[in-house]
Structure formats: structure tokens, C-alpha cells
Amino acid sequence: MTASDSAPARPQVALDPPMFASGGGDDLQFSYLHQVHDLSLDCIKIVSADGELLSMNRNGQAAMQVDDFSACQGADWLSFWQGEVREAMLAAFERARGGQAAHFSGYCPTMKGEPRWWDVTLAPLHDPVTRGAGGPLVIISRDVTAEFRAQQALTEVNAQLHAEVQRQTESLRRERQTLLQTNEELENLAYSMSHDLLTPVRHMLSFARLARTSDEQKRDRYLGIVERSAEHLSGMIEGVLKFSRAGRNPIQRSEVNLAALMRDVQTELTAGAEGRAVTWEIAELPQLTGDAAQLKQVLRSLCSNALKFTRTQPHAHIQVRAQRVDQAWEVQVQDNGVGFDQNYAHKLFRLFQRLHHHNEYPGAGADLATVRRIVDRHGGQVQADGQPGGGATFRFTVPDPVPVIVGTLPHS
Structure with missing residues (x-):
């Protein structure tokens, strides 16, 4: 019980009766x-x-x-x-x-x-x-109400400053990580431009020269090789452009219904897999915050990859599910395809890095690198697990603090 912020007016009235014994009559x-x-x-x-x-x-x-x-x-x-x-x-x-x-x-x-x-x-x-x-x-x-409130305000300001410092520190950490990843991507891209992209060009030049001096039968075979090399080169260039756009285009964040995106992806890919026995098992998928177009591209690339590497199976089985992991959603795409050696998993998300020959499983080798770039820009991570002949599981995370489950896709 104390004095308030400003001193109260002193009352001009008589004092109360004595509170103390006078002690000696003084x-x-x-x-x-x-x-x-x-x-x-x-x-x-x-x-x-x-x-x-x-x-x-x-x-x-x-x-x-x-x-x-x-x-x-x-x-x-x-x-x-x-x-x-x-x-x-x-x-x-x-x-x-x-x-x-x-x-x-x-x-x-x-x-x-x-x-x-x-x-x-x-x-x-x-x-x-x-x-x-x-x-x-x-x-x-x-x-001491004024002092208490001043201290409380100071504590709140300090807490806000601490939170802002933490936010700025995290922002700088992400920027540094982005720069490191960008440098790595540039190095990979430079290597790819000087090695991978030159390979089909060399094939075309070599077999074009052979075609000039060969008989008609060999000429047709050589020209076929030149044509396939040109198609492969075209796919690689398209992959580089797609990879570049994934890192250049700004992220348009909004509320994304992942179940709706997956329905569209399933419809598109099922149309291209006619004649195959494919079972899609799609669990509940979340609503999260991100770039809808880019996240759809991630789902399409991973599911297309699953379809590609299950084509030798009499019955392909593709599972898509999501689970909450800390302050993020983890989305998994699992297949029963040819799988891969886990020792080389780190190569999967590099541009033009392949674990299977493109004659067996065609493709430019840029889709998974693009997936990694999109997920990185969303602040998440991507990884893959597999074993030869035992299928593969690809996972990616998207930070999102509020878990909301919407919609369930029917099994087909």
C-alpha cells in the first residue's frame, strides 16, 4: 500500500486521535x-x-x-x-x-x-x-505501481527486442543457407553445362559425321541416335529452365489445400498411365501455407517419379500421406518400384544426377533437383529412402504452425 503516481492532496482537517502512547508525557x-x-x-x-x-x-x-x-x-x-x-x-x-x-x-x-x-x-x-x-x-x-508498470513495460520491450533479434538472426541464417545452396547450385549448373549438356551434343556430332560416310542402313541408325540425343538435350535444357524458374519466381504464399492439389495431380498422371495396374493410396492431406503452383509441381514430380520407377512392376502401388512433425507438415510419397542404393541418396537431388541409366528410365534428371529448390525456398527439407528392389520413399516438409486437416481422397 503505497503512494500513487501523483501525491494525493493533503486533507485540511483535524488529525485523528493519537495512535501512539505518549511515553513520558512529552x-x-x-x-x-x-x-x-x-x-x-x-x-x-x-x-x-x-x-x-x-x-x-x-x-x-x-x-x-x-x-x-x-x-x-x-x-x-x-x-x-x-x-x-x-x-x-x-x-x-x-x-x-x-x-x-x-x-x-x-x-x-x-x-x-x-x-x-x-x-x-x-x-x-x-x-x-x-x-x-x-x-x-x-x-x-x-x-510502487508506476515503477512496477514501468518495469513491466521494459520487460515487454526487452522481450520484443529479443524476439526481433531472434527473428533477424533466423532470417540471416536462412539467407546464408540460401546463399550456400545457391552457390552449390551454380557450381552444379556450371558442371552440368560443361559436362552433361555436352554429352548429347558430342553424340550428335559424332554420329552425324558417321552418317555422311555410311550406307543407307547405317545412316538411318545413326540419324536415329542423333534424333534421340537431340531429344535428350532438349529435355535437359528444358530441365535447366524449369530449375532456374523455380529459384527465380517469387513465392506467392496463400492457404493451400494439399488434398485438392493431389486430386489434380492424380487425374493428370492417371490419364498418362492407361493400361497399367496402378493403385493410389492417398491419406488425409493438410491445408498449409505456401505457393500452390510450386507445391503442385513438387507433388507432380514426386508422383511422376513413382510412376516411372514402378513401370516394371505388374501392379504399381503409390502411397501419399502427411504427418505433423514439430512446426511443419511432412508429406511422403512412397512406391514399390525398383528403389535405389541408399549410399547414393545424396545424389538424387542434384541437377542431372541419375542412379539409373536414362535408356532404362528416360528423363533429364532435373525434376528432383527442382523439387529440392522449391522445398528449400519454402523453408523445408527433402530426403529420400530406398533399397534396391524394395521401392523408395520421398519426404518433404513445409513449415506451418497451424495444423488443419481437410478432405480425404477416395482410394482407386
Whole structure:
């Protein structure tokens, strides 16, 4: 119980009856002490050893919003303190009742319910003749509400600053990671341009020269090789362009219904797999935040990859499901295809890196690299697990703090 932010007006009325025994009849000294007590801006109280409120100075009554002291005189002062501060208050009260000064701080509303925080000092009020313990206590409560709120505001500002520093640090970490990945991609791209893209060009040049000096039968075979090499080169160039667009186009974030995207992808791919026995097992898929077009491209690439590498199976089985992992969704695409050696899994997401010859499983080798680039830009990760002849599972994550499940695709 303390002084509020601005000092209350001192009432121009007569002082209350004396609170202290005069001790030796020194009326002048007593009058001086009485005036100091009553004019103090702190809330000064006399409380019995049992906690009964005996007296309170006038400015203390104003601070505590007491209109009529007689209404609370004799009340249990201990009952004013509730909640977290009560334990500290009781310990301080016991210490003062035992004859030693004590102190605590805490919350206690005024008599009209307004919130206040107080810095409280308690001390035994010794009888000036006997000076014994066990008598009443003097309790001085200083209103520290302004200081408490200022400290609370400072704490909130510090928390906001800490959160902003954390956010900026995380942003810088992501930017650094992006730069490292970009450098790696540029190195891979430079290598691919100087090696992988030149391979079909060399084939075309070599077999075009042979075709000029060969008979008609060989010429047709050589020209067929040139044509296939040109198609392969065209696919590789298209893959490079797709890979470049995936890193250049800005991400258009919105609420994305992954189940709806998967329905579209399944329809597109099923049309191109006519005549094959394919079972799609698609579990509940989430609604998350991301770029709908790019996430659809990820799903299409992974599911197309699953269809490609299950074509030797009499009955292809493709599973698509999602699960919550920390503050992200993890989406899995699993197949029962030819699989791969796990020791070479790190090569799968590099541009033009293949674990199977393109004559067996055609393709430019750019789709999985593009998948990784899109997922990286969404702040997620991508990985693959497999074993030769045992199928493969591709996983990618998309950070999203709010889990919402919508829609279920029927099994086909």
C-alpha cells in the first residue's frame, strides 16, 4: 500500500486521535511524530499481533481509497493479501511479530478494487517503557505501481527486442543457407553445362559425321541416335529452365489445400498411365501455407517419379500421406518400384544426377533437383529412402504452425 503516481492532496482537517502512547508525557514530541505520521505520503498502519487493523494515516486512506476508516477498522489485514504474494507476506509478518523488521513486495488492490503494487516494510512497535516484542506492528506500504508498470513495460520491450533479434538472426541464417545452396547450385549448373549438356551434343556430332560416310542402313541408325540425343538435350535444357524458374519466381504464399492439389495431380498422371495396374493410396492431406503452383509441381514430380520407377512392376502401388512433425507438415510419397542404393541418396537431388541409366528410365534428371529448390525456398527439407528392389520413399516438409486437416481422397 503505497503512494500513487501523483501525491494525493493533503486533507485540511483535524488529525485523528493519537495512535501512539505518549511515553513520558512529552506532548510536543508526540505531536511532532503524529504530524509526520499523518502527513506521510506512504500508507502507514498500526496492526495488532493478530493482524487486526487498528489505525491508518489519512494519506494512506486516500491511497487505499478508504472513504470511511471505521468500516475497515478491526478488519483482518492479513486477508487483504491473496495470490502469489500471500506466502511472502505471512513470512514477513511472522518475522516482524517476532521482533525483527521485515520486508516484502506484491500486489494488493485498493478497497475499490483498483490494482496496486506495494513495497511493504513491517516492524514491531516496541513499548517505549518495556521495549518488549509481541505487541502491535507498524506497517509502511509504499505505492510502487508506476515503477512496477514501468518495469513491466521494459520487460515487454526487452522481450520484443529479443524476439526481433531472434527473428533477424533466423532470417540471416536462412539467407546464408540460401546463399550456400545457391552457390552449390551454380557450381552444379556450371558442371552440368560443361559436362552433361555436352554429352548429347558430342553424340550428335559424332554420329552425324558417321552418317555422311555410311550406307543407307547405317545412316538411318545413326540419324536415329542423333534424333534421340537431340531429344535428350532438349529435355535437359528444358530441365535447366524449369530449375532456374523455380529459384527465380517469387513465392506467392496463400492457404493451400494439399488434398485438392493431389486430386489434380492424380487425374493428370492417371490419364498418362492407361493400361497399367496402378493403385493410389492417398491419406488425409493438410491445408498449409505456401505457393500452390510450386507445391503442385513438387507433388507432380514426386508422383511422376513413382510412376516411372514402378513401370516394371505388374501392379504399381503409390502411397501419399502427411504427418505433423514439430512446426511443419511432412508429406511422403512412397512406391514399390525398383528403389535405389541408399549410399547414393545424396545424389538424387542434384541437377542431372541419375542412379539409373536414362535408356532404362528416360528423363533429364532435373525434376528432383527442382523439387529440392522449391522445398528449400519454402523453408523445408527433402530426403529420400530406398533399397534396391524394395521401392523408395520421398519426404518433404513445409513449415506451418497451424495444423488443419481437410478432405480425404477416395482410394482407386
